[in-house]
Amino acid sequence: MLFEILETFHSAIRLCFSASLNNPTLAQLQTTLTVSQVTMGYAQLVIGPAGSGKSTYCSSLYEHCVASRRTIHVVNLDPAAENFEYPVAMDIRELISLDDVMEELGLGPNGGLVYCMEHLEDNLDDWLTEELDNYLDDDYLVFDCPGQIELYSHVPVLKNFVEHLKRKNFSVCAVYLLDSQFMTDVTKFISGCMACLSAMVQLELPHVNILSKMDLVTNKKDLDE
């Protein structure tokens, strides 16, 4: 019985971690999308649990692009974020901030965050559309998202956000960051993989999983096993 459960998880995990752009099906899907749509721009949604390294990834990506003379615009979608190591191109806090919501509505941090994201959802046609109008064809936007994983599992806000970007002719993909510490313990490994899988299923986007903080894994041999 245990063996069967592990086999099932193993298949799910293989699905999770092989879903990279090298996957021929996804590559084909991307080509089809690029050819069949008049693409206005490109968007990458950087998602993952709290503290998994999303903002660090966004700032490293930004620095890499500056060094290689490419242009990307990093967007802050976290109404609780305070410090940034990249220039913020668009900021959800201009629309709503978590501190204001918690103070005015007496909500806690998680309820407040869901409220902020639902407010964003209500303002997709005005605030977001106006902000997106500042970007030209072929611009590349990277969205640094909040870390509450319910946003990627069952709350429909991010799904509707993605649909809005697609209606604006953006080609969208998701990058899911998972702390590599999740790989060092079997129960954390299974829960981390299930969280990745649930985001893949919910968002229905070309999806890349990235293990972050590999420098903190001292025994890489254990990781392979």
Ligand SMILES: Nc1nc2c(ncn2[C@@H]2O[C@H](COP(=O)(O)OP(=O)(O)OP(=O)(O)O)[C@@H](O)[C@H]2O)c(=O)[nH]1
């Ligand atoms: N050692 C190590 N630390 C990292 C790495 N990436 C991120 N961190 C650290 O992990 C912590 C969290 O990183 P963030 O980039 O803020 O994570 P986040 O996912 O944006 O966090 P939230 O927005 O709160 O969900 C910070 O202290 C980072 O310095 C890495 O590759 N190696």
